[in-house]
Amino acid sequence: MSFHRSKGLEADYTILLDISEGDYGVPSRIEDDELLNLVIPRPESFAYAEERRLFYVALTRASRGTFILCNKRKPSRYIRELCDIAGDDVRFETIDGKELNQCPSCLVGEVVERKGRNDTIFYGCNQFPDCHHTQRENPSLAIVV
Known part of the structure; x- marks a missing residue:
């Protein structure tokens, strides 16, 4: 299911697919519609703020562990941030x-x-x-x- 649909749910483990940089990655590089900027009360203080919140929602749906699959040449900036925060609690593995x-x-x-x-x-x-x-x-x- 999508990041949006997983909100409020919980599972033992979750698998997040294609957490990589790029147009359709996480965060998405596709520009928001200008119409959205008219209804948002104030601009966000940092880049990709909404995408960051959504990633956090997806990441925290698991009670035991999360598997993140990404392009090893272009991992999402959020993976680097997780490594900075979690340290030894993050482990990189092959698909096997x-x-x-x-x-x-x-x-x-x-x-x-x-x-x-x-x-x-x-x-x-x-x-x-x-x-x-x-x-x-x-x-x-x-x-x-």
Whole structure:
């Protein structure tokens, strides 16, 4: 169901589809009709305020957990904000449930193997050029004590 229709309902888990940037993403980039501006009492103090409220409604319908599916090259700005707020309570996975190596810099990218000059191997964020995080060691081989 849509974000609007889920208002007031609750489920154990919810799945939010295509929470990505773009014209039809979250937040939507389609401009409001100018007629709407005539009936809104005062302009919003920040961009996409109504979209942000709607996303919050969809996000909070779950009592146990929420799965957010997004385009990994263009995740919604709201996912980055969630990572800033929730920290370790947010986990990135593949569609098969395998945990991804989350980028510690941008929080929404994945640290993947890359080839540098002279065929050297390094690990960098898949959000490049938006994120420039790199590291020498393989993040999946990190030892946790």
